[in-house]
Amino acid sequence: MLIIGEKLSIMAKTVREAMMNKDKGPIQDIATTQQKAGAGMIDANIGPAEDGGESLMEWMVSTIQEVVHLPVCLDTTNYNAVEAGLKIHNNEWGRPMINSTSNDPERFPMLELAAKYNAKIIGLTVGKGGLPADAEERTAIAAEIMGRAMEYGVPLENLYLDPLVLQIATSQDHALKVIKAIKMFQELNDPAMKTVVGLSNVSNGCPKQLRPILNNYFFSLLMYEGLTAVIADPHEITTTVKTINVILGKTLYAHSYLEM
Amino acid sequence: MAFTPSKETYTGKVNSVTIGIDESTVTFGGEHVLPFHTFEGVVPHRPVIAYEIQDVPPDDWPENVQKPFETVSHDPVTWAKFCQDVLKAKIIALRLKGTHPDSKNRLPEDAAKTVKEVLSAINVPVIILGSNHTEKDASVLVAAAEAAKNKNCIIGKAQEANYKTIAAAAMANNHKLIAMSELDVNLCKQLNILITQLGFDREKLIIDPMCSALGYGLEYTYSVMERIRFAALMQNDLSMQAPMVGDIGLYVWKVKETQASETDIPQWGSIEERGITWEAVTAIALLFAGAELLIMRHPRAVDAVEKVIDEFVEG
Numbered sequence: 072m073l074i075i076g077e078k079l080s081i082m083a084k085t086v087r088e089a090m091m092n093k094d095k096g097p098i099q100d101i102a103t104t105q106q107k108a109g110a111g112m113i114d115a116n117i118g119p120a121e122d123g124g125e126s127l128m129e130w131m132v133s134t135i136q137e138v139v140h141l142p143v144c145l146d147t148t149n150y151n152a153v154e155a156g157l158k159i160h161n162n163e164w165g166r167p168m169i170n171s172t173s174n175d176p177e178r179f180p181m182l183e184l185a186a187k188y189n190a191k192i193i194g195l196t197v198g199k200g201g202l203p204a205d206a207e208e209r210t211a212i213a214a215e216i217m218g219r220a221m222e223y224g225v226p227l228e229n230l231y232l233d234p235l236v237l238q239i240a241t242s243q244d245h246a247l248k249v250i251k252a253i254k255m256f257q258e259l260n261d262p263a264m265k266t267v268v269g270l271s272n273v274s275n276g277c278p279k280q281l282r283p284i285l286n287n288y289f290f291s292l293l294m295y296e297g298l299t300a301v302i303a304d305p306h307e308i309t310t311t312v313k314t315i316n317v318i319l320g321k322t323l324y325a326h327s328y329l330e331m
Numbered sequence: 332m333a334f335t336p337s338k339e340t341y342t343g344k345v346n347s348v349t350i351g352i353d354e355s356t357v358t359f360g361g362e363h364v365l366p367f368h369t370f371e372g373v374v375p376h377r378p379v380i381a382y383e384i385q386d387v388p389p390d391d392w393p394e395n396v397q398k399p400f401e402t403v404s405h406d407p408v409t410w411a412k413f414c415q416d417v418l419k420a421k422i423i424a425l426r427l428k429g430t431h432p433d434s435k436n437r438l439p440e441d442a443a444k445t446v447k448e449v450l451s452a453i454n455v456p457v458i459i460l461g462s463n464h465t466e467k468d469a470s471v472l473v474a475a476a477e478a479a480k481n482k483n484c485i486i487g488k489a490q491e492a493n494y495k496t497i498a499a500a501a502m503a504n505n506h507k508l509i510a511m512s513e514l515d516v517n518l519c520k521q522l523n524i525l526i527t528q529l530g531f532d533r534e535k536l537i538i539d540p541m542c543s544a545l546g547y548g549l550e551y552t553y554s555v556m557e558r559i560r561f562a563a564l565m566q567n568d569l570s571m572q573a574p575m576v577g578d579i580g581l582y583v584w585k586v587k588e589t590q591a592s593e594t595d596i597p598q599w600g601s602i603e604e605r606g607i608t609w610e611a612v613t614a615i616a617l618l619f620a621g622a623e624l625l626i627m628r629h630p631r632a633v634d635a636v637e638k639v640i641d642e643f644v645e646g
Binding site: 321322323324325326327330331 | 516517518520521523524525528558562566568569570571
């Protein structure tokens, strides 16, 4: 399970302030603790970043990679900012990921960048027409994104399909549809397509004490269906990753398995 | 069209372990593939056989395996030199059998003295084994590890009941360590984790999943070894990547087939051939299961196994 650490988001006040002041300390602290907790990649969410997006993404990538030897997930809708991040990214620690393309024509150019820089890319299964109704519609969109990826020259093993997790508090029926989509996405290709979710959205808007519970139980069902990667807080989910890997027979059991 | 065998790709590898000092070191392990799968990847070292000797005369060994050593086994130093110089042993495994309370109940300091004497008489690397009495081994192996300080030996065996003291002694005196669990892959992993949590370097560990002789549970040892190796190579399980040892002689030379006389069971044929074959076959089976280090007794069984290794490594 590839854990993409989600904590470096412009939505968080301390991170936003650090970004604005170009204060490396808080960014590097968060990146380091996420790596220690099991992250295999660090998400750098700079928002739409219409002004100065390029220099901000450059600064984020180099600030993160100064202290952690991990690839970065470039999370913004700003094409130029993504390209700036890809240019400066140190591929020695793994290839970067673009977050994201979708079935919206405005997001197609991200595939161009993925092809040019041999980057991984998340394909969010939404189009311009609004949210997908069910697993079948998500899968149909996924197939369109796959076709387009091939046109742009992005190998399918670099594409991570994202069924778009919705809030359980407002769209309860979509939880099961997302789980089903993860299963269906994999069947679109042989070898199976890779999949990813933004996990914490499931509990968005729920009381604070419920959020880790919802996130972890939902996540274990997704793991059972074969999820490849997750954008999440590694501290919150590593116990689930280790335990489900034991239950699924991917890791050999020992009494101290959680300490490994 | 020419036949191309399908190839497995492995994510993990077995640690390579080097023992001994100066010009006389021996390295085993280090492979990236299942046993003898040289067509799939790197097998840098061949499996290696250690000759077993004891601190006390081998009165409890069957006559046919005492015989090759009858002029030397009265004294561990003479015995060790004979194995090194005449039999060309690559490694000597000194079992401190006499320290067992049911044997001579020798004291840890006496055992330490034997270890020192043997080490100063030979150049090849040494494996120092206790008597498999968990309480006594805790004191004997600590004294033995100190006596062999910085000689880069293998100390064994650390078990669930005594691993803390033995692992600490091996660590303090720069030795490798055998971790033994009893035919259970999960307990094997647990013991490895506990030992490394003490600060012991996992790359200095050797796994003994517990041996057994042909006809007496060999399939259990085989299956546990196989599962350990799958975890190491296919699941890249860092706690399971130590090379494995088969303590063959100890288990083989006490079963009925190596002891029953020709008068008692004439249809079983020559007792001498039978014993040698039993030891060789047990050893070969465990090589196929993944053992990189074997501890054996009869020189003719050792020769037979070396020939098999030659064929499979160089084939």
